[in-house]
Amino acid sequence: MSNSNHNAGADILLDIRGLKTYFHLDEGTVRAVDGVDFTVPRGTTIGIVGESGCGKSVTAFSILQLVEKPGRIEEGSIVLNTGGQNRVDIAALDHDSEELRQIRGKDIGMIFQEPMTSLSMMYTVGFQMTEAIRLHMDVEKDEARDRAIEMLQAVGIPRPEQRFDAYPFELSGGMRQRVMIAMALSCDPMLLIADEPTTALDVTTQAQILELMQQLQEEFGMAIMLITHDLGVVAEMCSEVVVMYLGEVVEQADVDTIFHNPQHPYTQALLESIPRLGHSHEGRLNPILGSVPDPYHRPSGCPFHPRCTQIITGRCETVHPEISRLDPRHTVRCLLHEDPHG
């Protein structure tokens, strides 16, 4: 998986530019996503990583306009290329428009962190699955049922005909996440957004779910956007990685570059803070200094400067770095790598 194509100008499925999603609270405005740019190539797995509160989930929610009040997409475009010249800017659609609803669940499927609460306990698995199928595919009830059972089978649920009539509370967490995946993929989406899909599951189930997602990608050929704070999962699953810090993308590159040649001090610190086989730091881990700043008090200049070990005193506190392109698919936002050509 880790060696799929990443040519420049590869067929881009989703192009996010200048995305800003703010939360207007009584205490002030939280700029959860503050100018995010990245692209998702067709058919690949892209990982979005960062600490809690870095805006990775809000980015994912913004893509389907699922951010709820008091959150709001302020600026930016989210262009979905559904093939050929068919481009839609999702950010510009009305939040309850027919167009947006046709993208939700059909072109882009989504699964969430909490399989225990992501399904309604009031309806059967079958009802919730066929609801999505019948919304997006022109099929009769029976066909929808067949399709749902087929999908349940595809995600490895034993005895899918019986599970179809089961209520979610009768299933285990891992099974529910499988149902969620089956539901998200039931209309053949081009992109599957997975928001920390394994965080709430136990370790063995985590591995099974990840493996299932890889296997389904081979089968269905959709792109996957995997939001996680687990670098191990990223190394295993993704071909490209987007590293976020305080609502900004600080580095984007293919997975090998991120792990072997990270350029942003934050990415480097992140990697040093996790144990890795063969990379012993005399048996010690280096935690990142400090903690994520309070969302109402963003540091000036480069948001990472208070915690950075390679700070250029006098500049990093005041200058907000622009994105520098180190090579066609490796960008970094750091004054150490300032692009001399602007």
Added chain:
Amino acid sequence: MIQYILHRVLLMIPTVFGISILCFGIIQLPPGDFLTFYVAELSAQGESVPEAQIAQLERQYGLGRPWYVQYFLWMKNIITKGDFGRSFTWNKPVSDLIWDRIAFTMLITLLTVVFVWIVALFIGKYAATHQYSLGDYIATFFGFIGLAVPNFLLALLLLYYSLQLFGLSPAGLFSPEYQDAPWSVGKWIDLLAHLWIPIVILGTAGTAGAIRILRANLLDELHKPYVITARAKGVPERTLIWRYPVRVALNPFISTVGWTLPDLVSGSIIVSVVLNLPTTGPLLLGALLQQDMFLAGSFILLVSVLTVIGTLISDVLLAWLDPRIRFS
């Protein structure tokens, strides 16, 4: 499910037993018994009661014997013969007097429950989905007013204003021409035309409470992950709200009917007194004021027991609607 219903019915038995003891206590509390009153009443009118009849009544109700014997006889007569004792003010068996009244009380209460439900459902849903909007504030404010104004006051105000504006009194359940007429289509329509007034008056407090409950529950549910899942599937917003969060918020709502029912029954009694409806209220009040205790006690017994049954039905309904309870 069957087990659950059986369990609930079994739990109801001690409650009903407790109620019957309580009502019997109320009957026994005032000094003297109904027979003394009865005899005194008749003597005052210059009539005498034949010794034989007194003896017969004494035997029938176990008067003069220990209270538990009297209680046992009272219960036995009710269960086996439907005989609730005698009303000395009306000089009739209690059972001749109460059933019509109880039926009207239950009719009004039931319709009020339906009214409360429908109104609260729509307003509560609106208030929750438009939190902090003008409409929400208005709903909240009216909610508080509805809770603070006792419904007999509403009834009084209504009486006063209809008297002022239309010169007529909206009291009663029938227009004079239908008052003693046999049941017909016309009488039913006339009944419905009068019925909405007590229903609205009675329902105000309940609706206010129910709106608050539904709004709070719905606000809790609106941002749950399963709602976001449904939205991410592309379900239209309107369908989504009714189908997912409202559906869940309904559960605690249904279970509150259980305890709004006693309140509604209570309210209906006092509103009926003001509006002079042919329900339990005025007759119960009259009986209590004249210490016609068999009549009063029987009313309280029946109203309470029917309320308990109503609560049971609403609980069973809740269980049936919630798959989590239905399947456990």
Added chain:
Amino acid sequence: MTATPHAATPSALPPVETPESQEDMRLLVAGQWQLMWWRFRKHKVAMVATAVSLLIYFVAVFAEFLAPLPRDHYAADYTFAPPQRIKLILEDEFGNREFHPHVLGYTVEIEAVALRRVFKPDPEQVIELGFFVDGLEEYRVLGIFPSRKHLFGPKDPTQPFYLFGADKLGQDLYSRLIFGTRISMTIGLVGVALSLIFGILLGGVSGLFGGTVDNIIQRTIEFFRAVPSIPLWMGLSAALPEDWDAIKRYFAITVILSILGWTGLARVVRGRFLSLREEDFVMSARLDGVAELGIILRYMLPSFLSHIIASVTLSIPGMILAETSLSFLGLGLRPPVVSWGVLLKDAQRVQVLATAPWLLIAAVPVIVSVLALNYVGDGLRDAADPYSR
């Protein structure tokens, strides 16, 4: 939805202490009551409601001073006299306008057809009003200090002054409303105090012992909640002996109201008890070897006292409404005791209402006090958990 728990994954970063701002420091050292007060203060409506409630209780305490007339003063000449309008400016015969608060007396005509007395304001009879005027009778402030002063009233106490009109005995409704405040507001307090004793005792026992005791008490509570309250109250108060005096009756009614009132409080107490028992700080106190009673008094009581206070405040309005309803039906308090419900009883009949609609004014204090106490209780409930946000 952005919050991701620091799971035991490799990238979970250890949090490092950041310097607290002064605001945070203040929050850290503040006690529970301090936090509650800060939180309650933010709730503007609750603050206003608190002021209103305190004002109403103030009226209850100083009723004799605030009411222009003694409680039982009546004047057959003024049966159902309508309310008078207070006029501030008096014009003398020379056209000079001067500040002189006054009301006009009545002329009475007998309506020929209905044989009803009709009161009309009489411009000839100027009844001057003043502050701190002497009243008809001497009374005692707080039952101790004798006084004749009233906050305001007619300068000549024998002249008619009916701000809110008169009832069927020619009694001043305004004065009676003020006296009614005392009974109506205290019956709520006394009733709730009784309920609280029952509630804490039974709820505490239920939560503390659990098992069979808990089960029995829970069933009892369910039983009382299943019974419609008004018929039960009606039955019990109708059974009160006729010859009981006012005081006995007053206490009997409070007892009857708290027969049902304790259940709600008992539920709150029990629920709190059960949830607190599982709290870490209770467990740590237990591990430290603090005796069970010590734990309850020293650790548990302070942390649910706030909830109890909120619940108590929220149950007073119910008591007020219950008393009003019962007295309105004629089964609760009876004249000569004056409560808002007793006053409203006069308005029960449509015919009376048609002649004297001002009798309905007794509803206003009921609504205001119930609303105010509800808002106070709501604010307290929100503030009761200062650590939640």
